[in-house]
Amino acid sequence: MKSSNAMKVNRMFAVSFEPRCTSCRPPHDGSTTTSTCSFPRISEGFRFLYILTFSCFQIRSLKKEDIDMAAPGHNGDSYEEALAALSSLSMKRSHADNSDKGDRFEILFDYLKILDLEEDDMSKMNVIHLAGTKGKGSTCAFTESILRNYGFRTGLLTSPHLIDVRERFRLDGVDISEEKFLVYFWWCYNRLRERTHEEIPMPTYFRFLTSLAFKIFAAEKVDVAILEVGLGGKLDSTNSVQKPVVCGVSSLGYDHMEILGDTLDKIAGEKAGIFKLGVPAITVPQPDEAMCVLEEKASQLNVNLQVVQPLTARQLSGQKLGLDGEHQYLNAGLAVSLASTWLQQVGKLEVPSLTQTSILPEKFIKGLATASLQGRGQVVPDQFIESRTSEDLVFYLDGAHTPESMEVCAKWFSSAVKRDNQSESSEHLVNVSSGSSHDQFSGEENCQQILLFNCMSVRDPNMLLPHLRNICANYGVHFKKAFFVPNMSVYHKVGTAADLPENDPQVDLSWQWTLQKVWESLFHSERGEDNGESSGNSEVFTSLPMAIKWLRDSVRESGSATHFQVLVTGSLHLVGDVLRLIRK
Numbered sequence: 001m002k003s004s005n006a007m008k009v010n011r012m013f014a015v016s017f018e019p020r021c022t023s024c025r026p027p028h029d030g031s032t033t034t035s036t037c038s039f040p041r042i043s044e045g046f047r048f049l050y051i052l053t054f055s056c057f058q059i060r061s062l063k064k065e066d067i068d069m070a071a072p073g074h075n076g077d078s079y080e081e082a083l084a085a086l087s088s089l090s091m092k093r094s095h096a097d098n099s100d101k102g103d104r105f106e107i108l109f110d111y112l113k114i115l116d117l118e119e120d121d122m123s124k125m126n127v128i129h130l131a132g133t134k135g136k137g138s139t140c141a142f143t144e145s146i147l148r149n150y151g152f153r154t155g156l157l158t159s160p161h162l163i164d165v166r167e168r169f170r171l172d173g174v175d176i177s178e179e180k181f182l183v184y185f186w187w188c189y190n191r192l193r194e195r196t197h198e199e200i201p202m203p204t205y206f207r208f209l210t211s212l213a214f215k216i217f218a219a220e221k222v223d224v225a226i227l228e229v230g231l232g233g234k235l236d237s238t239n240s241v242q243k244p245v246v247c248g249v250s251s252l253g254y255d256h257m258e259i260l261g262d263t264l265d266k267i268a269g270e271k272a273g274i275f276k277l278g279v280p281a282i283t284v285p286q287p288d289e290a291m292c293v294l295e296e297k298a299s300q301l302n303v304n305l306q307v308v309q310p311l312t313a314r315q316l317s318g319q320k321l322g323l324d325g326e327h328q329y330l331n332a333g334l335a336v337s338l339a340s341t342w343l344q345q346v347g348k349l350e351v352p353s354l355t356q357t358s359i360l361p362e363k364f365i366k367g368l369a370t371a372s373l374q375g376r377g378q379v380v381p382d383q384f385i386e387s388r389t390s391e392d393l394v395f396y397l398d399g400a401h402t403p404e405s406m407e408v409c410a411k412w413f414s415s416a417v418k419r420d421n422q423s424e425s426s427e428h429l430v431n432v433s434s435g436s437s438h439d440q441f442s443g444e445e446n447c448q449q450i451l452l453f454n455c456m457s458v459r460d461p462n463m464l465l466p467h468l469r470n471i472c473a474n475y476g477v478h479f480k481k482a483f484f485v486p487n488m489s490v491y492h493k494v495g496t497a498a499d500l501p502e503n504d505p506q507v508d509l510s511w512q513w514t515l516q517k518v519w520e521s522l523f524h525s526e527r528g529e530d531n532g533e534s535s536g537n538s539e540v541f542t543s544l545p546m547a548i549k550w551l552r553d554s555v556r557e558s559g560s561a562t563h564f565q566v567l568v569t570g571s572l573h574l575v576g577d578v579l580r581l582i583r584k
């Protein structure tokens with residue numbers, strides 16, 4: 001096997017003693033004296049930080065002047081300043097349409113050159129590349145976790161982030177540290193600022209982040225980089241990787257139709273644009289029209305397209321997946337195949353043939369059971385409420401925002417609340433029989449399910465809300481109320497956990513009224529009336545904190561007799577905002 005913990009330690013030392021200038025070369029005895037270093041522009045205070053930073057990791061291709069350029073102080077030393085610079089990049093979300101110079105796909109290769117990323121650097125990353133409409137992030141998280149459990153050094157690029165942009169870049173399963181991020185960020189940003197011009201303008205936001213990820217993963221010498229496509233496939237910035245080890249396509253459905261096309265076969269064609277000549281490709285069962293296109297593209301490239309089935313509970317030998325929900329068995333099945341193909345091709349590992357009936361190797365199971373990704377089937381009790389038990393106000397967070405994902409989200413929520421209420425009731429019974437409880441709580445009766453919703457106005461709420469309500473109702477879960485709120489984090493601004501905008505009294509709520517109308521119409525149509533009046537089943541709040549305050553006040557007023565189970569969905573931004581407000 002190529003990598004092990006011992007090898008990682010070796011690597012750390014190997015890189016830590018590669019001097020960037022003779023004056024800061026560490027002494028041969030390995031001690032870390034810093035007295036001879038004299039980087040201009042780096043103050044005494046920062047010198048220590050720099051030596052520390054550079055002795056913990058290597059930026060292989062950075063020269064002394066580059067380090068000066070990236071030094072804190074050159075562009076401001078705070079994380080916020082880096083985020084402001086990032087926010088200044090164009091947020092254009094369309095894929096390359098060649099409508100102007102900056103949109104060309106080929107320009108991505110210019111950025112790689114500017115960042116000193118040679119073809120060799122790119123191929124050493126041993127990329128796993130994943131497109132799809134839904135399940136990309138989850139599948140990538142499972143895949144990364146499996147390979148990390150095999151001892152490989154991993155880089156993971158996902159999108160979007162919920163709270164902090166560093167969530168997009170994981171090294172060995174952990175979000176990149178602020179210190180490392182700042183060094184790489186300023187190096188890339190300044191390089192690009194310096195060397196871009198009218199013909200090759202600064203990259204847009206997502207293209208910059210992708211290039212930054214390549215620089216980070218190459219410099220950190222990851223054994224494997226797992227890359228989630230941002231939008232589509234063929235013209236996505238991650239597709240500048242020319243020779244991945246293996247490609248995948250997760251579940252296909254309808255999203256970004258204004259860019260990718262309005263039929264499944266057009267959407268599938270864009271996603272299959274990541275397939276490369278002779279590179280193995282794996283997918284999950286897809287609707288026929290999508291599968292035909294994937295197969296056709298694969299055969300044109302001499303690719304054997306493998307179709308994998310969802311994992312079974314038996315394969316996991318009783319362990320639970322790290323991400324909750326039935327749909328995650330499908331994502332996990334794809335991840336198992338991606339990881340085992342990679343292991344066979346690069347890791348030179350004999351992975352036993354994985355059949356649906358056999359139990360997976362231990363490292364696969366551990367990887368799958370410990371994988372994590374915020375805001376996907378996540379359950380978080382409110383950590384600020386002063387109440388009797390942590391079950392009084394619980395948030396069920398899932399960033400579904402397409403019809404198919406709303407469906408899986410509704411199923412997940414329904415079974416999660418049932419499971420939680422059942423376990424609560426049985427705990428209560430144990431307490432009552434042992435005489436340790438005096439309250440009247442009797443499981444489901446005192447639990448109210450609330451929906452907290454927002455979605456972007458490019459989406460059709462008629463494709464989301466009726467679906468959600470009907471599926472939950474089929475499972476016997478009925479929302480007592482639905483709350484519609486505007487998003488707090490501004491899409492074009494990159495924020496941090498500490499950075500929440502003030503309550504804005506001028507906020508435009510017209511979209512939230514529209515959402516409410518769609519929700520109310522579901523009740524009216526059931527009763528065969530539509531007098532345009534609110535049935536009291538829903539409410540529009542001017543801000544998210546107001547909605548959360550309402551919930552906290554209601555728990556308090558009921559003396560904890562009522563428990564609230566709040567499904568937060570429709571937007572990953574909303575999910576991120578809620579997480580900022582309920583977690584300490």
Ligand SMILES: Nc1ncnc2c1ncn2[C@@H]1O[C@H](COP(=O)(O)OP(=O)(O)OP(=O)(O)O)[C@@H](O)[C@H]1O
Nearest residue numbers: 133134135136137138159251327376399400405408
């Ligand atoms: N296989 C799947 N089929 C349908 N919906 C899914 C599937 N996997 C995940 N989802 C839904 O999609 C949401 C986002 O999941 P995930 O982050 O894994 O997908 P993604 O493709 O990265 O999404 P995004 O478009 O936001 O980047 C989940 O919260 C869940 O509601």
Ligand SMILES: [Mg+2]
Nearest residue numbers: 133230231255
């Ligand atoms: Mg998407």
Ligand SMILES: [Mg+2]
Nearest residue numbers: 136137159160
């Ligand atoms: Mg994603």
